[in-house]
Amino acid sequence: MTPALFDLSNKVAVVSGAAQGMGRAMATALAAAGAQLLLVDRNEAGVQNTAREINEAGGHALPSSFDISDTAQVRALFALLDSEFGRIDFLGNVAGESIMGAPEDISLEDVEQVFRNLVIGRFCACQEAGRRMLRAGTGSIVNIGSIASMTALGRGHIAYSMAMGAVVQMTRELSTEWASAGIRVNAILPAQVLNPGLEARIAADPTLRDKFLSGIPAGRFGHPDDIKGLSVLLASDASRWITGAIIPMDGGNLACNAGGSPRKPQ
Numbered sequence: 001m002t003p004a005l006f007d008l009s010n011k012v013a014v015v016s017g018a019a020q021g022m023g024r025a026m027a028t029a030l031a032a033a034g035a036q037l038l039l040v041d042r043n044e045a046g047v048q049n050t051a052r053e054i055n056e057a058g059g060h061a062l063p064s065s066f067d068i069s070d071t072a073q074v075r076a077l078f079a080l081l082d083s084e085f086g087r088i089d090f091l092g093n094v095a096g097e098s099i100m101g102a103p104e105d106i107s108l109e110d111v112e113q114v115f116r117n118l119v120i121g122r123f124c125a126c127q128e129a130g131r132r133m134l135r136a137g138t139g140s141i142v143n144i145g146s147i148a149s150m151t152a153l154g155r156g157h158i159a160y161s162m163a164m165g166a167v168v169q170m171t172r173e174l175s176t177e178w179a180s181a182g183i184r185v186n187a188i189l190p191a192q193v194l195n196p197g198l199e200a201r202i203a204a205d206p207t208l209r210d211k212f213l214s215g216i217p218a219g220r221f222g223h224p225d226d227i228k229g230l231s232v233l234l235a236s237d238a239s240r241w242i243t244g245a246i247i248p249m250d251g252g253n254l255a256c257n258a259g260g261s262p263r264k265p266q
Helices: 022-031 044-056 071-084 106-138 158-181 197-203 206-216 224-235
Strands: 012-016 036-040 060-064 090-092 139-144 183-190 244-247
Touching: 012 071, 012 106, 022 036, 022 044, 022 060, 022 090, 022 224, 036 044, 036 071, 044 060, 044 071, 060 071, 071 106, 090 106, 090 224, 106 139, 106 158, 106 183, 139 158, 139 224, 158 183, 158 244, 183 224, 197 206, 224 244
Parallel strands: 012 036, 012 090, 036 060, 090 139, 139 183, 183 244
Antiparallel strands: none
């Protein structure tokens, strides 16, 4: 049984990027805590699989196939929300991909696309959710950022890091604007979480594995399931006085000086 503080029964959540990775993990955790879900992903088969898993476990999830980088599709998503659920209590802004490129070479078109993927579409989702939450006088929004918003990664991350910096500042601004109306807006900043893209990069350049792990005092990569507890906390009444928080989920990466290292176990 879910403790009362973390109980999401009778809550409605929208989670983007729900076909795989952290979006899927967030969705399944919210469902286990009792939330009803509208799941979003461009990967139609993947989002249907996530919804099927939740529904077969006794939850309630409706899959949908929208592209969060397209603001017209974001508005269509919220029209679907209105017709199927009639409310929103939580928004998990997870979806969004980047395009890599050296600063001197990347095209402005690619930079603009990254901002549509990670900033413009997400802001549109925040705006649509916020309008509904303001009318209700309650709600919680979580934006997935990155440690790249706080420190530089190099290796062609320029567009990604710029966009994630905007996501963090968007979170701060929205939390300030909406806190007095009962709306909470927070951000989670993961470090390197294993997914097919990261695994492919490590396979192509095996030296990256040790490079990444050298900066993570916990000594391991993140796993999508690591987001589950934070997701339920921030969606629930247990975090009712937490807003504007920028929360690392990084195994200690941001706390560790670039020249530092963890003590070896005895």
